Amino acid sequence: MDENVIKVENLVKYFDGRCVLDGINFDVPQGCIYGLLGRNGAGKTTIIRILLGLEPATRGETSLLGRKSTRLPAKIRGQIGCVAEGHNLIQNYKVSRLIKLCKDLSRQWNGESFDHLMETFRLPRDRRVRDLSMGMRAQLNLALAMAIDPELLILDDPTLGLDTVARRQFLELAIDIIQQQGRTILFCSHILSDVERIAERIGILAAGKLVVDCSLEELKTRVKKLRIIFPESPPDDLYLTEIINRQIQGREMAITVANWNRQKQAILETFKPSSCTEVPMSLEDIFIECTRPDSEPIEAA
């Protein structure tokens, strides 16, 4: 099998003539925890739905565990655990009935691990799914996804709608599970702190394009925000490539630039700025810069 568990090649998706995904490419190698970020409606869920074969792509190809998403056999589906956005469990079923259904349909079922999670989450088995709180539904969904000992775990905004305590509890348990079992995980969210805690590699979606695809550490070192003060008004063009964002206020110019290096620094120095200071950036700052409407994609270093 290919060492890339998830492959997305030139993925294009249109909804009613509107381009939602515009040539997305990324791979997730085995054992990697990939955080897919994007604002609401950026297309994160659409990518996941296409990957799972729930939605057809307009163009391009996606594959999971070496098989095309459009033709995922039951055996491969049995190796994929999925926590969907909004936790689309069968609402009118009792928890016990839903568990039995999943157990009967699954190819492998780790009852011990599942019971442990049910006890940890204190989930009632005799209540209907629709009567559970959003947090409980998220926990039940995670427990069901983990019970099959999945090779690949897809988490689509699993903490959406959870309160702070429930979110923290959910993430801590998810991290425990991830660390114990070393699985490949695709984690989609717009809550950056969640992704920052879990993900090794980051992809940022903006305006239908994947503007960032690199490791979290690399992202933090590659993207720099500089505050430059010029003796007079700033030049119209700095002749620097990969400027993600630029703002001018009086003599001050703030630029966010990717792949900052000595060459770029030398070009900047030719403009003889009065001062140039680096502004520390969190993942949230990088995300905001990258998802601005006029931002440029970050090319590979």
Next chain:
Amino acid sequence: MLTLIKREIRDHVVYFFAAVIFSSILISISLTPIFESRRHYRLLSGLGTVITITAIVIFGFFAMGVGQMYTDKNRKISAFLSTLPVSRSRILIARIVTGTLAILTLIVPQVIVTIILLRLYAPPVPVYSGFIAEVFAGIFLTAFACYCIGLQAGWSSSSIVPAMGGFGLTCILVSLILIKGFGLHIIVILILFIIASLIRIRHLFTSTPL
């Protein structure tokens, strides 16, 4: 597959109860003339009732098809099941098997009772030997065809037009049978219609985003 069929039956058990109730009503209608005088008159009167109930039942199977698909779409059942090791084709096959079982729940007791009655109270005139087979095959195929129309209408129930179109098609189908009667030609037409419907349903069900 068995799990999927069991799930479908349990979710739509009301249709099976209805099939059993209608089956009992039809059997009691068939048996009533035997215990009464003016047998032939009653038999004709009973026949009218049977046709009425059969028509109701056939529309019932249309409703079952609509119900199964609409519930699925509304509760996102297939969307959830598709995240488990289950293909959409298997979900659909399980659904159709359940529909077939519901139709058989209604028809099989009728066949048994009719055969017994004909043996016990053979009519004075000779009867075509394939009569029962043709009539019940016709009823089964009609019910199944209506069920298939229901499945299609239920899956595209987001607008009223396909649902009403399906209902209209069911009316045409039932009228055709009431006018032409059961026979080999009707059986062939129904089989062709069912094959076309199943291909269409499979395409709709497997290609629509869940």
